[in-house]
Amino acid sequence: MRYLPHTDEDIALMLRVVGADTLDDLFSTIPDDCRRRRDLDIPAALTEWELNGLMDALSNSVAISPEYKLFLGAGRYDHFIPASLTHLLGRSEFVTPYTPYQPEMSQGTLQAIYEYQTLAARLLGMEVSNASLYDGASALAEALLMAIRITRRKRVAVSSLIHPYYRQVVQTYFSPTGLEIVELPYLENGRTDLSRLDRLDGLAAVAVQSPNFFGCIEDLAAVGEKSREKDLVFITSFTEPLAYGLLKNPGSQGAHIACGEGQSLGIPKWFGGPGLGMFAGKMKHVRSMPGRLVGKSTDKDGRNGFVLTLATREQHIRREKATSNICTNNSLLALAAAMYMASLGGTGIRELSKLNHDKSEYLKQALEKAGFKVCFESPTFNEFVVEFPANFETTYERLLEKKVVAGIPLTPYFPELAGRYLICVTETKTKEEMDLLIEELGK
Amino acid sequence: MKEISELNLPEDVGYTEDHEWIRVENDEAAVGITDYAQDQLGDIVFVELPQPGDALGKGEEFGTVESVKAVAELYMPIGGEILAVNTALEDSPGLVNTNPHSDGWIIRIKQSDPDELNALMNKETYLKMLEGVA
Numbered sequence: 001m002r003y004l005p006h007t008d009e010d011i012a013l014m015l016r017v018v019g020a021d022t023l024d025d026l027f028s029t030i031p032d033d034c035r036r037r038r039d040l041d042i043p044a045a046l047t048e049w050e051l052n053g054l055m056d057a058l059s060n061s062v063a064i065s066p067e068y069k070l071f072l073g074a075g076r077y078d079h080f081i082p083a084s085l086t087h088l089l090g091r092s093e094f095v096t097p098y099t100p101y102q103p104e105m106s107q108g109t110l111q112a113i114y115e116y117q118t119l120a121a122r123l124l125g126m127e128v129s130n131a132s133l134y135d136g137a138s139a140l141a142e143a144l145l146m147a148i149r150i151t152r153r154k155r156v157a158v159s160s161l162i163h164p165y166y167r168q169v170v171q172t173y174f175s176p177t178g179l180e181i182v183e184l185p186y187l188e189n190g191r192t193d194l195s196r197l198d199r200l201d202g203l204a205a206v207a208v209q210s211p212n213f214f215g216c217i218e219d220l221a222a223v224g225e226k227s228r229e230k231d232l233v234f235i236t237s238f239t240e241p242l243a244y245g246l247l248k249n250p251g252s253q254g255a256h257i258a259c260g261e262g263q264s265l266g267i268p269k270w271f272g273g274p275g276l277g278m279f280a281g282k283m284k285h286v287r288s289m290p291g292r293l294v295g296k297s298t299d300k301d302g303r304n305g306f307v308l309t310l311a312t313r314e315q316h317i318r319r320e321k322a323t324s325n326i327c328t329n330n331s332l333l334a335l336a337a338a339m340y341m342a343s344l345g346g347t348g349i350r351e352l353s354k355l356n357h358d359k360s361e362y363l364k365q366a367l368e369k370a371g372f373k374v375c376f377e378s379p380t381f382n383e384f385v386v387e388f389p390a391n392f393e394t395t396y397e398r399l400l401e402k403k404v405v406a407g408i409p410l411t412p413y414f415p416e417l418a419g420r421y422l423i424c425v426t427e428t429k430t431k432e433e434m435d436l437l438i439e440e441l442g443k
Numbered sequence: 444m445k446e447i448s449e450l451n452l453p454e455d456v457g458y459t460e461d462h463e464w465i466r467v468e469n470d471e472a473a474v475g476i477t478d479y480a481q482d483q484l485g486d487i488v489f490v491e492l493p494q495p496g497d498a499l500g501k502g503e504e505f506g507t508v509e510s511v512k513a514v515a516e517l518y519m520p521i522g523g524e525i526l527a528v529n530t531a532l533e534d535s536p537g538l539v540n541t542n543p544h545s546d547g548w549i550i551r552i553k554q555s556d557p558d559e560l561n562a563l564m565n566k567e568t569y570l571k572m573l574e575g576v577a
Contacts (some may be wrong), residue, residue: 287489287509312514321514 190376224254
């Protein structure tokens with residue numbers, strides 16, 4: 001189905017059929033005193049040429065030119081996207097379908113989501129994945145609420161090394177509810193301090209991010225152990241799912257819920273969104289899971305087919321008792337992630353993951369050799385924190401002029417970490433670019 | 444769906460406005476949903492059960508029944524402590540459809556205030572209520 005605007009003739013014909021003279025007649029049921037008298041204060045329509053000019057100017061004012069070398073991660077990662085994916089994703093079957101309530105009309109859409117769920121569950125080592133949520137931040141908030149539903153307890157422990165924006169979103173979800181969030185501090189080695197868990201009672205869940213905001217790989221097995229001991233729901237959040245191509249996945253480490261951002265899997269950075277909220281868990285908790293779920297079934301002739309399943313958890317059926325007020329998903333982006341994972345395959349994901357790690361280690365060691373201090377000793381994946389000297393701002397500016405962005409300062413998020421920068425190296429950075437960075441830093 | 448005259452409602456239980464039944468045996472009681480409720484819900488695919496030992500007041504939610512088209516909350520007909528839950532429903536939730544007033548029982552409770560039983564309806568009153576809503 002294509003979306004084409006109605007012509008004046010189309011509109012006149014439709015009005016004649018329903019017996020109305022003008023479009024305004026269709027709104028005649030709206031009482032006079034509820035109507036806006038003035039026109040909306042918006043600019044007049046532009047021509048296509050003018051609109052292109054406007055959008056280019058807007059885009060140039062916010063986006064960065066592709067010739068910049070970005071050593072930036074912190075939740076959005078620079079990865080190559082196969083051209084096949086961009087092409088396939090643009091197909092109108094995928095771009096325009098409506099929500100697949102009618103399975104007999106929507107097998108393609110449903111199968112695409114099912115494939116995504118399968119691949120996501122495998123990557124994360126979990127038993128069941130939903131059809132996706134909005135982004136990593138809302139997925140974490142939903143996971144914490146799910147833990148509260150499962151345990152009927154009212155407080156959660158959240159690592160301070162979870163992305164600061166994610167923690168803000170969790171705050172937003174929790175602040176009107178009377179539910180309590182306790183933040184776990186971090187240790188000198190760049191990992192979450194779990195010792196506080198022993199002093200907390202009535203906890204529903206513990207949530208950590210791995211790799212965490214400092215790029216450090218958390219000891220998920222230890223968190224798993226602690227949550228078994230304390231009977232907590234163990235939530236693993238993530239901003240960089242590609243890490244699980246190399247690292248042990250959350251499921252194998254005892255996570256009950258794995259949730260995070262899927263942008264790395266074939267989705268452009270797009271100035272911060274939209275993203276892909278990945279969300280996976282255990283079958284025994286499936287009825288408490290938020291969001292949409294596609295299942296495989298058989299039709300009356302025994303042929304395989306796909307349907308929305310366990311929909312009674314969802315808002316359109318269960319109203320205010322629903323597991324979540326999100327009963328949609330980011331289908332197109334989930335499909336991008338499915339295509340990306342399928343294009344790379346298990347071996348490809350592992351190789352790419354290793355490449356990210358190796359390149360990042362190369363820069364890390366080169367920085368240390370050049371006399372800079374890598375701040376935390378815990379192993380990292382493709383991001384790490386470096387301490388730069390006091391006058392570094394001027395160097396940072398000089399690098400910017402050379403179109404190199406040397407990481408992000410941590411001060412806005414962790415005021416105690418003045419002079420520390422979070423540096424990210426993905427497969428898109430070449431050795432020459434890293435050497436240039438080192439050379440400039442040494443000047 | 445069944446006509447009201449087709450409903451199979453026993454005489455020896457008390458009924459609530461939310462379509463639970465309760466059968467008192469000494470100071471214990473079994474609780475389930477009525478033939479009318481299971482018929483309205485359709486095929487039941489899952490029953491969410493409480494934990495034995497939970498103490499709940501009259502009217503408090505003790506679980507849910509999920510059918511292919513809806514989820515309904517289950518409410519305590521009277522206050523009490525949960526003594527047992529019907530674990531057979533974990534594998535065979537359909538028992539609630541086939542035998543709502545016998546094998547499809549959901550919980551057994553120890554009642555906390557026998558006076559609360561007085562507020563329940565008998566079969567005759569429950570049928571009258573159904574005729575009012577049907």
